[in-house]
Structure formats: structure tokens, C-alpha cells
Amino acid sequence: xxxxxxxxxxxxxxxxxxxxxxxxxxxxxxxxxxxxxxxxxxxxxxxxxxxxxxxxxxxxxxxxxxxxxxxxxxxxxxxxxxxxxxxxxxxxxxxxxxxxxxxxxxxxxxxxxxxxxxxxxxxxxxxxxxxxxxxxxxxxxxxxxxxxxxxxxxxxxxxxxxxxxxxxxxxxxxxxxxxxxxxxxxxxxxxxxxxxxxxxxxxxxxxxxxxxxxxxxxxxxxxxxxxxxxxxxxxxxxxxxxxxxxxxxxxxxxxxxxxxxxxxxxxxxxxxxxxxxxxxxxxxxxxxxxxxxxxxxxxxxxxxxxxxxxxxxxxxxxxxxxxxxxxxxxxxxxxxxxxxxxxxxxxxxxxxxxxxxxxxxxxxxxxxxxxxxxxxxxxxxxxxxxxxxxxxx
Numbered sequence: 001x002x003x004x005x006x007x008x009x010x011x012x013x014x015x016x017x018x019x020x021x022x023x024x025x026x027x028x029x030x031x032x033x034x035x036x037x038x039x040x041x042x043x044x045x046x047x048x049x050x051x052x053x054x055x056x057x058x059x060x061x062x063x064x065x066x067x068x069x070x071x072x073x074x075x076x077x078x079x080x081x082x083x084x085x086x087x088x089x090x091x092x093x094x095x096x097x098x099x100x101x102x103x104x105x106x107x108x109x110x111x112x113x114x115x116x117x118x119x120x121x122x123x124x125x126x127x128x129x130x131x132x133x134x135x136x137x138x139x140x141x142x143x144x145x146x147x148x149x150x151x152x153x154x155x156x157x158x159x160x161x162x163x164x165x166x167x168x169x170x171x172x173x174x175x176x177x178x179x180x181x182x183x184x185x186x187x188x189x190x191x192x193x194x195x196x197x198x199x200x201x202x203x204x205x206x207x208x209x210x211x212x213x214x215x216x217x218x219x220x221x222x223x224x225x226x227x228x229x230x231x232x233x234x235x236x237x238x239x240x241x242x243x244x245x246x247x248x249x250x251x252x253x254x255x256x257x258x259x260x261x262x263x264x265x266x267x268x269x270x271x272x273x274x275x276x277x278x279x280x281x282x283x284x285x286x287x288x289x290x291x292x293x294x295x296x297x298x299x300x301x302x303x304x305x306x307x308x309x310x311x312x313x314x315x316x317x318x319x320x321x322x323x324x325x326x327x328x329x330x331x332x333x334x335x336x337x338x339x340x341x342x343x344x345x346x347x348x349x350x351x352x353x354x355x356x357x358x359x360x361x362x363x364x365x366x367x368x369x370x371x372x373x374x375x376x377x378x379x380x381x382x383x384x385x386x387x388x389x390x391x392x393x
Contacts, residue, residue, distance in 0.1 A: 014137035014139060014140055015137070016136060016137065016140055016143065016144045016147060017147075018135060019194075020135050020193050020194050020195075021132070021135045021136070021144075021148075023189050023190065023192055023193045024128060024131050024132055024135065024148070024190070024193060025132075025147070025148060025150075025151040026151070026189050027091075027128070027186040027187075027189040027190040027193075028128050028132075028148065028151040028152055028155075028186070029151040029152070029154055029155050030155075030182045030183070030185040030186040030189065031091060031094065031124060031128075031182065031183055031186040032151065032152040032155035032156070032159070033155035033158065033159045033162075033182050034094075034098065034159075034178075034179040034180065034181075034182035034183045034186075035094075035121065035155075035159070035179075036155050036156050036158075036159025036160050036163065036254075037159045037160070037162055037163030037166070037175070037178070037179050037182075038098065038101075038163060038176070038179055039159065039160055039163065039235050040160045040163055040164050040235070040238075040239050040250070040254070041163045041164065041167045041172070041175060042059060042060065042114075043056045043059075043060070043236055043237070043239060043240060044167055044239070045101070045110070045172050046059050046107060046110070048172065049104075049105075049106065049107050049110065050107070051107050052362070053237070053240070053358050053361050053362050054358045054359065054362050055107055055358075056236055056237070056240075056358060057232075057236060057354045057355045057356075057357060057358020057359065057361075058111070058354075058355060058358065059107070059110060059111055059114055060232065060235060060236040060350075060351075060354040060355075060358075061232070061350075061351040061352070061353075061354040061355035061358070062111060062114050062115055062118070062351075063114040063115070063117055063118040063121070063351075064118065064232075064347040064348070064350040064351030064354065065118070065347070065348075065351045066114070066115040066116075066117070066118025066119055066121075066122065067118040067119070067121045067122035067125075067343075067347045068118075068122070068344050068347035068348050068351060069122075070118065070119045070121075070122030070123060070126075071122045071126050071340040071341075071343055071344040071347070072213065072337070072340055072341075072344065074086055074090070074122055074123045074126040074127065074336075074340055075126060075214075075336045075337035075338075075339065075340030075341070076336075076337070077123075078126065078127060078130050078336030078337075078340075079333055079334075079336050079337070082195065082197075083127055083130065083131050083134070083195040083196070084190075084193075084195045086123055086126070086127040087123070087124060087127035087128060087131065087190055088187060088190060088191070089123055090119075090120050090121070090122070090123025090124030090125070090126075090127055091120070091124050091183055091186055091187045091190065092120070092187065093116065093117075093119055093120030093123065093124075094117060094120030094121055094124055094183050095120075095180045095183035095184055095187070096116075096120075096180075097113050097114075097116040097117035097119075097120055098117060098176055098179045098180045098183065099176060099177060099179075099180035100113050100116075100176075101113060101172070101173075101176040102171075102172060102173030102174070102175075102176040102177055103173070118347075122343070122347070124186075125343055126336070126339055126340045126343055127336075129148075129323070129339040129342075129343065130335055130336045130339045131193070131195065131196075132144070132145065132148040133145070133327055133335050133339065134195075134196040134335070135196070136148070139273075140273065141273070141324050141327075141328065142268075142270065142271075142272035142273040142320065142321065142324040143270050143272075143273055145320045145323055145324050146264075146265045146268055146270075146272075146320040147265060149261075149265065149316075149319065149320050149323075150261075150262065150265045153258055153261040153262055153265070153316065154258070154262070156254065156257065156258040156261065157254070157255055157258030157259065157261075157262070158255075158258075159254075160251070160254035161251040161252075161254050161255055163175065163179075164239070164250070164251050165251065166178065213337070213340075213341045213344070214326075214330050214334050214337040214338040214340070214341045216326075216329040216330045216334075216338065217326035217327065217329075217330060217337075217338040217341040217342055218341065219325075219387050220277075220322040220323075220325040220326040220342070221322075221326055221341050221342050221344070221345035221346075222345060222383065223281075223322060223380050223383060223384055223387075224319070224322050224342065224345050224346055224349065225345040225346075225348055225349040225352075225380075226349065226376050226377060226379050226380035226383065227285065227288065227315070227318065227319075227349065227376075227377055227380050228345075228346050228348075228349030228350050228353070229349045229350070229352060229353035229356075229373060229376040229377075230288065230292060230311075230353065230373040230376065230377060231349065231350045231353060232349070232350050232351070232352065232353020232354035232355070232356070232357050233292075233295075233353055233354075233357045233369040233370055233372075233373045234295075234311075235350070235354070236354045236357065236358070237357060237358075237361055237366055237369055238250065238253065238295070240366070241295075241298070241366035241367075241369075242298075242304065244366060245298060247298065247300060247301055247304060248301055249301040249304055249305060250304075252301075252304075252305060252308075253304055253305065253307075253308045254308070256305050256308040256309050256312065257308040257309070257311055257312035258312065259309075259312065260308070260309045260310070260311070260312025260313040260316060261312045261313075261315070261316035262316075263313065263316070264312075264313055264316030264317045265316065265320075268280060268316065268317040268320060268321065272320070272321040272324055272325075277321045277322070277325050278388065280317050280318060280321040281318055281321065281322075281381075281384055282381060282384070283317070284313075284314045284315070284317035284318035284321075285314060285318060285377050285380055285381050285384075286314070286381075287310045287311070287313055287314030287317075288310070288311055288314035288315060288318075288377045289374050289377045289378060289381075290310050291307040291308075291310040291311035291314065292307075292311075292370045292371070292373045292374035292377065293370070293371075293374050294306060294307040294310070295307050295367075295370040295373075296367045296368075296369075296370035296371045296374070297367075298367070322342070323339075323342055326338050326339075326341065326342040327339060327342070353373070353376075356372075357369045357372070357373075360372060
């Protein structure tokens, strides 16, 4: 039997879909569903409280910056306190903060609680990614992370549309209670997981006092930053942009986007495992650039949905590849910090995008957001070519 066939046979013997992996995927689905329902409705809630585009950008952005600052501490806690403690703590903080939104009567109070929500999100998502990494066989990591990401993508398929639909029929208070209840479901499921013990490093390592990132994860995380800047323009302003242009179908945008993400999970992870990030990155980011250009143009609903599909297909291919890349060279006791670094740059991109685009849209209009976002992804492509030209990863 040839070497590639032997490798494939060995990989098939290592199961991905274990009892604990299914539980972490289900827990991830419910917490992401609660989060995704707030994604398009928080800007509407800010408008309800009397805010403008600039305030929307700050309310969206402060959440991601809060999560960003939290992740390094979450990464350390994952290695010192254990996976269970960090994950349950993050979920609990998220549930309490989202549930409190229904009682808020001012943008200042919402701003403060979004900071708290970011702390919970930073802890819970850093932990869940690390827990999934623990449970996936090393030889199938790209494929497994693709499946794990699918749980969040399924939530994306229903969350934004469900949140928008409920915001039109229910008071914001009841909507946020439902979102908090979904977080409680995630806590219940996660309590049944048999968490793995933290592994020791394969070689002696020196503890650095100001240890806020994993060096081996910096390159893919930097690339992710330039890409997730686009999220700030979509999450915070696309519903308002389509309303301004009189274009219907924003609910369908998120559904088509999620369907495209689901399609990528059937092959993107395996492609990464077989051929590495070189086979994924440039084609995927090119699709994202095209999607941003279409959104800047946006003449009708058809173009909106085409952009949704291209964006979902591109991001769904590149995100799990970058995440697998970010953790594959980290020491066994640094997987948590590698995930923390990866998601910190994710948050930084979204936060910078949301805040910058709030100012850009206020001065130049909504379409300028997506032109700027396209430039950001082109920069990611240029940086990637510079990185891979210097050294084969």
C-alpha cells in the first residue's frame, strides 16, 4: 500500500466524533446561537435608545476589545485552572450580561454591560476552541476544527434571522432573555464533558512575566486580523445599509452566508490537512474581496445574496485553516495560549473594523465601509505572500 493510502487509513482509525466532542459542539452551537441573535439586533437596540452610527460602532467595538483584553488571561487560566473552570465561568458571565440587557435604559449602561459580555465571550470561546483541540486527533486537526467551526456556523444560519424576526414581534427584554436562556443550555451541556487534563510541555519552558501571546500563532493571527476587519462592517452596519437603500433580504443574507460556510466544511479542513494553508488562503481571500466589492455596489437583493455566498465560502475556507495553523506549532501546554492569540486578533479585527467604520460611514456613507474592507483583505493577501516567500511553514 502506498504511503498516502497508509496515512489516510491511519487517520480514519482516529475518531473525531466522540461523546465529548459532540457535547462541546452542541454547547458551542447554543452559546453561538444566543450571541448571533444579538449580532444584528444590538445596533437596532442602540437606535432604540437614541444612538447614532458612531455610537453603534463604539458599542459593537467595545465588546470585541473587552474580549481581546480578556483572552490572554483566559489562555493562562486554561493551563493553570483547567478547561472546565474557565469555560463554565465564561458561559456564566455571558448569560448574566446578556440577560441584563433587557433592564438597561441608557447607552452608557449598555456600553458597560457590553464590556462584561466581552469578558464572558473571551473566556468561553477561548476555552471551547482549546477543548475542541484537546479532543481532536492530531492527524485530523484541520478536518476536526472545520467540524467544530460548523457548530458556530449552524448557529449563524439561524441566529441573526431569528433575532431580527423576534425583535419585530417581541420587546427587546424578552429577546435578550431568550438569548441568555440559550447560554444556560450551553452550560448544562458543557457540565457533562469529560475534560482532558492539561499536558506538560515536551521540553522545559521558561515562564515569562508578561506572557500575553503565543509566538508560534502570530503569523496566522495577523492574517486573520486583516480579514475579520470585514466583520465590523457587516455585523454593525449591513442591516442599516440595506434599510437605507431600500433593499430587502437582510435576513436571507445571513442564511445564505451560513449555507456557504456549511459547504466549505465538507472539504476545506481535509484540503488543509492534505496540502496545507497554501492551497486555501489565496483563493478564499479572493472570494472575500469580491464579496466586499459587491456590497459596496449593492444595487439589489440578488447582489446582496451573491455577496453573502462568496463571503461565507471564502471565510468558511480560510478561518479553520488559519486556526489549525496557529496551534499546530505550539507546545502542548501552550495550545490554550495559541487559541487565545488567534481569537484575540479575531476580536481586534472586528473591534477596529466596527469603530473605524462607524466614523467612515458617518463621513462618507455606508458603501465606503466595504471598499475599505476590501482593501484590508488585499493587505492580508500581500502579507501572506511576504510570509510564505520568506519561509515554508
